[in-house]
Amino acid sequence: MSELAIELKGIDKSFGLVHANRNINLKVRKGTIHGIIGENGAGKSTLMSILYGFYQADRGDIVIDGKTIKIRDPNAAIAAGIGMVHQHFMLVENFTVLENIMLGAEESQILNAGITKARAELKRLEKEYALEVDPDAVIEELPVGIQQRVEILKALYRKADILILDEPTGVLTPAEADHLFRILGQLKDEGKTVLLITHKLREIMAITDEVSVMRRGEMVATRTTKETSVEELAELMVGRRVLLRVEKGEAKPADVKLSVKNLTVRDSRGVTMVEDVSFDIRAGEIVGIAGVAGNGQSELLEAISGIRRATSGTVLLNGREIDVTGNADPADLRRRGLAHVPEDRHHVGLVLKFEESENAILGYHDDAKYRRGMLLDVDAIRADAEAKIAAYDIRPPNPRLKTANFSGGNQQKIVLAREMERNPDVLIIGQPTRGVDVGAIEFIHKRIIEMRDQGKAVLLVSVELDEIRALSDRILVMFAGRVVGERAPDATEGELGLLMAGVEGRKEAAE
Amino acid sequence: MSVPYAKLPGWAEYGLIPLVNLAVAFLISGLVVLIVGESPLEAAYHMVNGAFGRGEYIGFTLYYTTTFIFTGLAVAVAFHCGLFNIGGEGQAYIGGIGVVLACLAFDRTLPWYLVFPIAIVGAAFFGALWAMIPGWLQAKRGSHIVITTIMFNFIAASLMNYLLNRVFKPMGSMSLETRTFDAGGQLPKLDWLMSIFGLSVGSAPFNISFLLALLAAFGVWVLIWRTRLGYEMRTMGHSPAAARYAGIKEAKIIVIAMMISGGLAGMMALNPIMGEQFRMQLDFVQGAGFVGIAVALMGRSHPAGIIPAALLFGMLYQGGAEISFEMPSISRDMIVIIQGLVILFAGALEHMFRPAITRVILGLSPKTRDAAVTKGA
Numbered sequence: 076m077s078e079l080a081i082e083l084k085g086i087d088k089s090f091g092l093v094h095a096n097r098n099i100n101l102k103v104r105k106g107t108i109h110g111i112i113g114e115n116g117a118g119k120s121t122l123m124s125i126l127y128g129f130y131q132a133d134r135g136d137i138v139i140d141g142k143t144i145k146i147r148d149p150n151a152a153i154a155a156g157i158g159m160v161h162q163h164f165m166l167v168e169n170f171t172v173l174e175n176i177m178l179g180a181e182e183s184q185i186l187n188a189g190i191t192k193a194r195a196e197l198k199r200l201e202k203e204y205a206l207e208v209d210p211d212a213v214i215e216e217l218p219v220g221i222q223q224r225v226e227i228l229k230a231l232y233r234k235a236d237i238l239i240l241d242e243p244t245g246v247l248t249p250a251e252a253d254h255l256f257r258i259l260g261q262l263k264d265e266g267k268t269v270l271l272i273t274h275k276l277r278e279i280m281a282i283t284d285e286v287s288v289m290r291r292g293e294m295v296a297t298r299t300t301k302e303t304s305v306e307e308l309a310e311l312m313v314g315r316r317v318l319l320r321v322e323k324g325e326a327k328p329a330d331v332k333l334s335v336k337n338l339t340v341r342d343s344r345g346v347t348m349v350e351d352v353s354f355d356i357r358a359g360e361i362v363g364i365a366g367v368a369g370n371g372q373s374e375l376l377e378a379i380s381g382i383r384r385a386t387s388g389t390v391l392l393n394g395r396e397i398d399v400t401g402n403a404d405p406a407d408l409r410r411r412g413l414a415h416v417p418e419d420r421h422h423v424g425l426v427l428k429f430e431e432s433e434n435a436i437l438g439y440h441d442d443a444k445y446r447r448g449m450l451l452d453v454d455a456i457r458a459d460a461e462a463k464i465a466a467y468d469i470r471p472p473n474p475r476l477k478t479a480n481f482s483g484g485n486q487q488k489i490v491l492a493r494e495m496e497r498n499p500d501v502l503i504i505g506q507p508t509r510g511v512d513v514g515a516i517e518f519i520h521k522r523i524i525e526m527r528d529q530g531k532a533v534l535l536v537s538v539e540l541d542e543i544r545a546l547s548d549r550i551l552v553m554f555a556g557r558v559v560g561e562r563a564p565d566a567t568e569g570e571l572g573l574l575m576a577g578v579e580g581r582k583e584a585a586e
Numbered sequence: 587m588s589v590p591y592a593k594l595p596g597w598a599e600y601g602l603i604p605l606v607n608l609a610v611a612f613l614i615s616g617l618v619v620l621i622v623g624e625s626p627l628e629a630a631y632h633m634v635n636g637a638f639g640r641g642e643y644i645g646f647t648l649y650y651t652t653t654f655i656f657t658g659l660a661v662a663v664a665f666h667c668g669l670f671n672i673g674g675e676g677q678a679y680i681g682g683i684g685v686v687l688a689c690l691a692f693d694r695t696l697p698w699y700l701v702f703p704i705a706i707v708g709a710a711f712f713g714a715l716w717a718m719i720p721g722w723l724q725a726k727r728g729s730h731i732v733i734t735t736i737m738f739n740f741i742a743a744s745l746m747n748y749l750l751n752r753v754f755k756p757m758g759s760m761s762l763e764t765r766t767f768d769a770g771g772q773l774p775k776l777d778w779l780m781s782i783f784g785l786s787v788g789s790a791p792f793n794i795s796f797l798l799a800l801l802a803a804f805g806v807w808v809l810i811w812r813t814r815l816g817y818e819m820r821t822m823g824h825s826p827a828a829a830r831y832a833g834i835k836e837a838k839i840i841v842i843a844m845m846i847s848g849g850l851a852g853m854m855a856l857n858p859i860m861g862e863q864f865r866m867q868l869d870f871v872q873g874a875g876f877v878g879i880a881v882a883l884m885g886r887s888h889p890a891g892i893i894p895a896a897l898l899f900g901m902l903y904q905g906g907a908e909i910s911f912e913m914p915s916i917s918r919d920m921i922v923i924i925q926g927l928v929i930l931f932a933g934a935l936e937h938m939f940r941p942a943i944t945r946v947i948l949g950l951s952p953k954t955r956d957a958a959v960t961k962g963a
Contacts, residue, residue: 405830
């Protein structure tokens with residue numbers, strides 16, 4: 076028996092000539108929770124994919140439990156006792172819990188015997204790790220937190236001793252995340268080894284024993300969690316000092332700029348996504364909408380910005396009504412002073428195959444200053460893009476580069492520059508820092524505060540509760556399509572978490 | 587998880603990779619010739635000689651090229667808007683109506699240079715009309731453009747059959763064609779262009795619509811990359827969600843893009859009707875609409891790629907005819923096999939050699955390598 080559950084020696088991996096992992100050495104002690112942090116593109120996912128057999132390393136050895144082994148595919152990883160819980164669950168939505176857990180481990184052509192065995196084994200695992208799940212529930216009817224539990228059970232059913240979790244809390248409420256951490260703690264006590272991949276420093280500090288930091292394909296440091304700090308880890312990740320707190324002064328709210336009244340949105344199947352939502356946003360304030368992803372925030376943003384048709388309700392922009400239930404035209408709303416940074420920059424906010432300069436005019440391409448007669452004025456467009464690149468420090472500073480070749484943070488800056496530089500009255504921002512590296516987050520937060528201080532009305536939607544609390548002057552919490560409560564930014568995380576989970580909100584509504 | 591590839595320099599992306607794909611297609615075609623029991627080298631000789639060996643051959647090659655530029659551009663324009671227009675065949679066929687109406691009405695009264703512009707407008711109008719219906723059905727009803735354009739090819743064939751039989755055929759004639767046009771309906775050959783190079787066009791129907799095709803190619807470039815309409819079409823094509831976000835009217839853009847596409851396909855009819863036959867015959871399009879799909883695919887939907895791709899297919903058509911003439915055991919169907927292989931390697935298997943080529947090229951150039959690394963994975 077070895078002290079180490081996993082030892083990676085000199086792992087190296089390139090795609091074409093993109094060097095994703097360089098000479099990675101990692102030691103994970105048995106029975107510990109080991110965190111791996113790094114910015115997007117640091118190579119964390121590639122490394123875990125190598126460990127789980129999706130990719131083969133070009134060089135280097137993987138030592139599991141003292142034995143050097145080759146992991147050619149996920150089956151080999153499972154045989155070596157490695158289980159993985161993916162960021163996007165790999166579950167068959169219309170199968171039951173039991174069927175999902177058996178999938179790929181049926182053991183014979185006739186299912187009956189396997190089902191009986193699996194049921195018994197599942198009972199045992201549930202007991203042992205306090206992971207209660209109804210084995211006959213259909214996956215699509217379960218909340219995400221429970222679905223994640225099914226993923227963990229799936230790995231345990233395959234006798235995993237090492238569990239890899241890739242960004243596991245992105246889809247969870249704070250309460251669900253706490254529950255997950257308790258489960259992980261229990262797994263640790265049972266002698267399992269957990270590898271936790273995340274970009275959330277707080278989680279690392281809360282539950283890991285040791286933490287390794289990756290930057291640009293290299294493993295730059297490993298620390299004992301107790302002996303390090305959030306500041307040190309952030310600095311290691313980015314390679315320079317980072318300001319984690321947002322500096323902001325008092326808000327000075329003025330006139331109402333955006334007024335939403337009784338807005339209801341149903342999707343094409345008639346399912347209610349947003350229900351009877353009303354709020355006002357004044358010039359010079361940031362209103363944050365907190366909530367677990369999928370509780371109607373996306374549909375709310377889309378309805379206000381004219382992309383999705385609302386079923387009923389009214390929205391006033393600068394006192395004038397927007398035809399949200401009819402033919403609201405995003406181009407017209409832009410002209411009327413509404414700017415929108417969409418949640419999904421890859422598919423909505425940008426056209427990744429376009430040159431940077433082409434994306435810098437998306438939605439504003441009608442503007443006379445980009446036109447010369449019947450043609451587009453390419454020189455003016457590029458000059459405009461260059462000015463924005465300079466103002467927002469977009470790198471590399473090349474307006475002709477394909478947008479897909481910019482990093483997540485720089486892509487987001489392209490969108491922000493486009494929407495903010497228009498000097499709008501109302502700015503709607505969805506997930507401003509999703510998939511954005513720590514260094515750029517600091518910059519983006521500063522800009523949002525600046526917009527507020529210039530007297531813009533800002534509507535902010537984010538699934539990152541920390542971000543909402545740091546930036547907002549007022550917080551609205553959405554649950555199941557409704558606004559279930561309004562809180563000041565100094566509300567505790569627990570209080571907001573209960574609202575996000577729909578617990579407090581129901582009570583409030585009943586009273 | 588996608589495997590990222592480093593970006594290649596332009597000459598490799600647009601030059602080397604297509605050439606390698608093409609070379610492999612020809613190599614395998616050679617093997618097929620070998621299996622038939624003939625010499626691939628001899629076939630290659632007849633192919634190249636038949637396409638370029640004499641002024642007259644070149645004239646024929648360029649005549650076919652003209653046709654394929656039009657249909658290739660038609661497919662490309664729709665493709666930039668994310669629409670797969672399979673209906674070039676039918677749109678070109680219907681475009682013939684516009685050409686014929688112009689010629690029958692004015693060939694005896696007006697000179698060709700006045701009839702030609704009328705015929706261009708007519709061809710584009712009828713082609714656009716035929717593409718507008720599937721476009722409208724896609725935009726408003728969600729009927730898939732691939733299905734509707736294929737169906738419209740058949741409708742076009744039946745309609746033209748009827749029109750040639752009952753409307754255009756002169757009284758007492760037995761064959762399904764219009765009357766032969768007088769001088770006003772006949773386009774001049776480009777023998778002066780050939781004679782600059784000391785060549786004679788001979789009997790080849792290489793005519794002025796070739797210049798129109800080049801003009802159309804430039805027009806398409808301007809449209810796609812230099813106009814607001816082109817910008818909106820490209821946005822739609824890459825990401826309908828981004829287009830909606832940008833306030834681009836989806837239905838309008840789809841219909842307009844299809845009409846431009848159909849108009850270009852319709853203009854193809856000028857070449858055979860006014861440039862070669864001086865009358866409209868049954869089935870004069872002869873599959874050029876479908877070849878246009880291959881041309882657009884090979885040419886990466888860029889006019890600068892479509893022109894050489896059209897030339898390649900012109901060569902295959904003309905040189906292929908020559909092979910089957912010189913080597914009787916190789917039938918004309920052989921050309922279809924070669925075309926199929928070209929489409930297979932240039933289209934479907936486009937990425938087969940890419941990783942290897944990327945590794946070799948970027949391995950040789952340290953500057954691009956560092957740029958690729960900083961992008962990360």
